[in-house]
Amino acid sequence: MIDFKDITIQLGAFSLQHVTLHIPTGAYAVLMGRTGCGKTTLLEAACGLRPLTAGRIRLMGRDVTNLPPGQRGVGLVPQDGALFTTMSVADHLGFALRVRKRPRKLIRDRVAELADWLGITYLLKRRPQGLSGGERQRVAIGRAMAAHPDILCLDEPFSALDEETHADMLDLLRRVHRETGVTVMHITHNRREARALANPLIVLRDGQVVERDLDSIGATPDPATDEVIEDNGDVN
Amino acid sequence: MSVGGGQRTAAEQEERNAMHLLPVRRADVPFLLALALIASIYIILIIGILAAKVFYVELPLVGEVFTNPGYRYAVILSLLSCSVTTVLSVWIAVPTAYIMTRVSFFGKRLVDAILDIPIVLPPLVIGLGLLMLFQTPPGAWIQQHVRFTYAIPGLILAQFMVACAFATRTMMATFTEINPRQEQVAVTLGCSRSQAFWLVVLPEARRGMIPAATIAWARAMGEFGPVLVFAGTTRMRTEVMPTTIFLELQVGNLGMATAVAVVMLVTSLVVLVLMRIAGRGMRMM
Structure with missing residues (x-):
């Protein structure tokens, strides 16, 4: 469960005022909205990467407003994966557990399990350099899921993928969601991605969140909804 | 922002840029030669001071x-x-x-x-x-x-x-x-x-x-x-x-x-x- 209660975030000239949002446990929430509307800021607030000026954030019933990011039980997959270029794929998958000082054997087993689950066992010894876009995002998802987070935050994770890989990754995300029951908050500009995954679909518009019917967005750009959803790359 | 996870080294960036270079056409030659001539003045000077030292050193x-x-x-x-x-x-x-x-x-x-x-x-x-x-x-x-x-x-x-x-x-x-x-x-x-x-x-x-x-x-x-x-x-x-x-x-x-x-x-x-x-x-x- 993700619960934003009347939160205000001030970021230089940009601000989000009095946003209230509720995503039930186990939901796959897709967040859409215009470039620069503050979607990423909301996601970062959930992760504890943006301080709030006002309001409370509760995750899985626990008030995390003042908790550091690492104690919130959140996994983050940013737009470009943001893999650690000096580490192997296996190091990525084991990172969260190493930081938590879990026993070596447990880390080894978890790395093997994750790699098998995500189909990246053949990459374990590789560095991120030279991995394909899809492979990178699999590693990023594995890294985020390693410590069994309650919540998975994805910020336009597949914006740089080709069509075929994109379809594979949608299947993978559905599987991750189904098999772990993790609550997901997924930002995208891609209508097809939203249609394939969203339950619920949330649109951020003029600083306010509105839950929308999936049928309100077509698979192709549509003037009626273009007002709300733009199909372009977000750099926030 | 670089898409594709992490940043590139200078060498990688150079390699990437090299793939997008314009081909040298015959009509471009005088222009490029003029630039090269200007650049060569400086490069010759650098080599010159090194050579002079080596030449005169006992x-x-x-x-x-x-x-x-x-x-x-x-x-x-x-x-x-x-x-x-x-x-x-x-x-x-x-x-x-x-x-x-x-x-x-x-x-x-x-x-x-x-x-x-x-x-x-x-x-x-x-x-x-x-x-x-x-x-x-x-x-x-x-x-x-x-x-x-x-x-x-x-x-x-x-x-x-x-x-x-x-x-x-x-x-x-x-x-x-x-x-x-x-x-x-x-x-x-x-x-x-x-x-x-x-x-x-x-x-x-x-x-x-x-x-x-x-x-x-x-x-x-x-x-x-x-x-x-x-x-x-x-x-x-x-x-x-x-x-x-x-x-x-x-x-x-x-x-x-x-x-x-x-x-x-x-x-x-x-x-x-x-x-x-x-x-x-x-x-x-």
């Missing part, structure tokens, strides 16, 4: 640089002081650059401008400033414990003042290139800020440390103005290779000055090549 005198205790002292002191300066510079540059690129605070622009002062200030003025700083009560107090003026610590400090500014700029460029999202991911995975620094950011920044060290070493090696004013030119005490060249020129001994210059040149080239090899090794790590 080999027995180069031998004397190593056999004569006075000259040998200058060579060894140069190498040692530059190495210490380089380590100190990188050591200070890394935290400074991290703060300057990863933390926003009041007065950051001012601090940024202050960091440029050693780069833009005439070297002699830096030396004079150091000399005066150590006349002040706090400076004098330090001098009671460690002597800086006209002593080796002063020599290192004079080299450090300029070298560190260049190392800091290089490290700032490195940290700027490192995707800040990596650090964000690291803290969501359970790292404290310092763990994220040690486990993720610093290993990423290693590839910038070699260029930073190289530029610090090169600046320290060539530093003369502040050294002259603050550390003096005492034979067998604070004499480094640039000082030797200056002293030899003063007494009209062009041959010896050239010999020392050639030794400086070769040492610098060797260090440069070693650093490049080390840099490549580090990138592969």
Whole structure:
């Protein structure tokens, strides 16, 4: 469960005022909205990467407003994966557990399990350099899921993928969601991605969140909804 | 922002750019030749000064640089002081650059401008400033414990003042290139800020440390103005290779000055090549 209660975030000239949002446990929430509307800021607030000026954030019933990011039980997959270029794929998958000082054997087993689950066992010894876009995002998802987070935050994770890989990754995300029951908050500009995954679909518009019917967005750009959803790359 | 996870090295960027170069057409040749001609003036000058030194140098005198205790002292002191300066510079540059690129605070622009002062200030003025700083009560107090003026610590400090500014700029460029999202991911995975620094950011920044060290070493090696004013030119005490060249020129001994210059040149080239090899090794790590 993700619960934003009347939160205000001030970021230089940009601000989000009095946003209230509720995503039930186990939901796959897709967040859409215009470039620069503050979607990423909301996601970062959930992760504890943006301080709030006002309001409370509760995750899985626990008030995390003042908790550091690492104690919130959140996994983050940013737009470009943001893999650690000096580490192997296996190091990525084991990172969260190493930081938590879990026993070596447990880390080894978890790395093997994750790699098998995500189909990246053949990459374990590789560095991120030279991995394909899809492979990178699999590693990023594995890294985020390693410590069994309650919540998975994805910020336009597949914006740089080709069509075929994109379809594979949608299947993978559905599987991750189904098999772990993790609550997901997924930002995208891609209508097809939203249609394939969203339950619920949330649109951020003029600083306010509105839950929308999936049928309100077509698979192709549509003037009626273009007002709300733009199909372009977000750099926030 | 780079898409595709993490940042590219300069070499990778160059390779990428090379793929998008325009082909050279016949009609472009006069234009490109004109540019090449302008560029070649500078390149020929660089090669010219190197060649002139090598051409005029008298080999027995180069031998004397190593056999004569006075000259040998200058060579060894140069190498040692530059190495210490380089380590100190990188050591200070890394935290400074991290703060300057990863933390926003009041007065950051001012601090940024202050960091440029050693780069833009005439070297002699830096030396004079150091000399005066150590006349002040706090400076004098330090001098009671460690002597800086006209002593080796002063020599290192004079080299450090300029070298560190260049190392800091290089490290700032490195940290700027490192995707800040990596650090964000690291803290969501359970790292404290310092763990994220040690486990993720610093290993990423290693590839910038070699260029930073190289530029610090090169600046320290060539530093003369502040050294002259603050550390003096005492034979067998604070004499480094640039000082030797200056002293030899003063007494009209062009041959010896050239010999020392050639030794400086070769040492610098060797260090440069070693650093490049080390840099490549580090990138592969």
